[in-house]
Amino acid sequence: MANHRIQINRWLYPLSWLYGMGVRFRNKLFDWKIFRSESFGIPVINVGNLAVGGTGKTPHIEYLVKILKSNNAVATLSRGYKRKTSGYVVADSTSTARTIGDEPFQIKSKFPEITVVVDEKRVRGIENLMKRKDPAVDVVLLDDAFQHRHVEPGMNILLTDYNRLFCEDTLLPAGRLREPVKGKNRAHIVIVTKCPDTIKPFDFNIAAKCLNLYPYQQLYFSRIKYGELTPVFKEMNVRERTLEQLTRKENILLITGIVSTDDMKKKIRRNNRNIHHLSFADHHNFSHKDIKLITDKYNQLKLLKEEVIIITTEKDAARFVSLKGLSDELKEQMYALPIEIEILQDKQDIFNQNITDYVRKNKRNSLLDKK
Numbered sequence: 001m002a003n004h005r006i007q008i009n010r011w012l013y014p015l016s017w018l019y020g021m022g023v024r025f026r027n028k029l030f031d032w033k034i035f036r037s038e039s040f041g042i043p044v045i046n047v048g049n050l051a052v053g054g055t056g057k058t059p060h061i062e063y064l065v066k067i068l069k070s071n072n073a074v075a076t077l078s079r080g081y082k083r084k085t086s087g088y089v090v091a092d093s094t095s096t097a098r099t100i101g102d103e104p105f106q107i108k109s110k111f112p113e114i115t116v117v118v119d120e121k122r123v124r125g126i127e128n129l130m131k132r133k134d135p136a137v138d139v140v141l142l143d144d145a146f147q148h149r150h151v152e153p154g155m156n157i158l159l160t161d162y163n164r165l166f167c168e169d170t171l172l173p174a175g176r177l178r179e180p181v182k183g184k185n186r187a188h189i190v191i192v193t194k195c196p197d198t199i200k201p202f203d204f205n206i207a208a209k210c211l212n213l214y215p216y217q218q219l220y221f222s223r224i225k226y227g228e229l230t231p232v233f234k235e236m237n238v239r240e241r242t243l244e245q246l247t248r249k250e251n252i253l254l255i256t257g258i259v260s261t262d263d264m265k266k267k268i269r270r271n272n273r274n275i276h277h278l279s280f281a282d283h284h285n286f287s288h289k290d291i292k293l294i295t296d297k298y299n300q301l302k303l304l305k306e307e308v309i310i311i312t313t314e315k316d317a318a319r320f321v322s323l324k325g326l327s328d329e330l331k332e333q334m335y336a337l338p339i340e341i342e343i344l345q346d347k348q349d350i351f352n353q354n355i356t357d358y359v360r361k362n363k364r365n366s367l368l369d370k371k
Contacts (some may be wrong), residue, residue: 006042006164011172020171023179030149038123041363042104042130043139045355047152048146050166050183051176054259054282055159056193056224058103058315059341061141065111067352073115073135076123078104078143082283088128088299091116096322101144102283122151139359147178148185155358158187161209162195162221164214167210187217189354194263195223195344220343220351226267227338231275231333232317240341241335246272246309251301255294257319258286264337268311276301283315291325298330310334 029035036306049055057286061076068074071083080089082102091100091108100108100118110118115137119125122145129137144159145151160166166184169175175306184190192207204221231238246252252272257280268275280290280296294310301308310333312320320326326334343351 001078003049004169005025006175009091009174012197013170016171016174017277019173020180023171025199027044027095027179027183027272037149038126038128039152039154040140041129041366042137043155043359044126044142044151044153045139045155045157045358046142046145046151047157048142048144049159050176050178050181051147051160051169052172053176055161056222056341057144057159058106059155059221059339060159061143061193062107062191063341064141064355065107065114067355068139068141068359069111069114072354072363073128074111074137074139074141075115075117075137076104076107076141076143077117077122077129078145078341079120079122080104080301082285083118085118086120088117088119088121088125097318098285098322101317102315104315109318110126114161122148127149131281136364141215146183147225154322154362155189155355156187157189157191158184159191159193159331160355162199162207165192165207165210167212184211184217185214189218189220189351192219192221193224194343195221197223199223210258218354220347221345222337222341224263225342227332227340229311229335230338231335232312232320232336236328236332238332243271243337247307248272248274249305250274250307250309251276252292253308253310254315255310256280256283257286257316258313264313269338274305284322286316286319291323295327295330298333299352310359314338327339 027302030037047057065074083101084098091102095108095291097105102216103117104118117125117129122142129140142153166177166181169177171177171180190211190213229241250272253274254266254277256276259282259347265275278294298308310330312334314336357359
């Protein structure tokens, strides 16, 4: 698998041990019912992970939205990381990445028909969602709440990156785990994400053995699929492009504020290797200083080749659309590269059925029928 690529800071093991003691004690308080976990009368599906960093939570949330929204009133709930507001906020047409966070804004932009809510207190967020009418919410999708144990979801989906499985990792700060591997036992479904296109049956077996799941836990594998290049600024009336339409005559200015860009670069390089990368921290809030840096880099590349295209991620695009100071020329050349996920091993229909069955059996009307 990916052992050789996993960096463990062994000299930090003593701090990891102390950190682990605190996390284990907190989890015990929930297990012993000293700290309270709330369950709810509607389906709640949590998508989270054991590690810090990107495992692909947002595209998996979007995948769940796609398979549920036709027959259910879907709501997503997250804390709205790095937003400039606080408390319970419902996304609407005036929302921006600053008011609700970049990932919720991305979801609302792609699925305007669903309810998108942010609240740092997830219990309060779900309680408020349950009070909503026209339509009443049928299912809540929780984003990144695996460690938020004040909520007891009806279904826990745990993600782990193929390139850094939680069974090969260790606790912070020596590794990247937020809690001990034993936390996986709370998951109903485990998904190994970001699998390479070249994955073989032998690799599936090795990963399954390493994860060492219980019989009640279902294991799936997923990979990232890239869509067409989409103009970030719709008002510029620029057409979509495919990656295959990129030419060697163009310089590509890649701008990212995400954890890992390796897969994205590999995908782009298949069509154009003239990539010049400006990398920022995850969830980076772009400033006027950043605009100048981007503009200067763009102008430098234009001196080398007349044609320059700017490519960014959907998450970064969510922050760019409300950013003031970008010239029309940069706006016309800025595209987002959408991603979605695909369930592997011909198990997509099985996975979809498991999700839809859980929601159907636990919807409010179904619960009333049972009573």
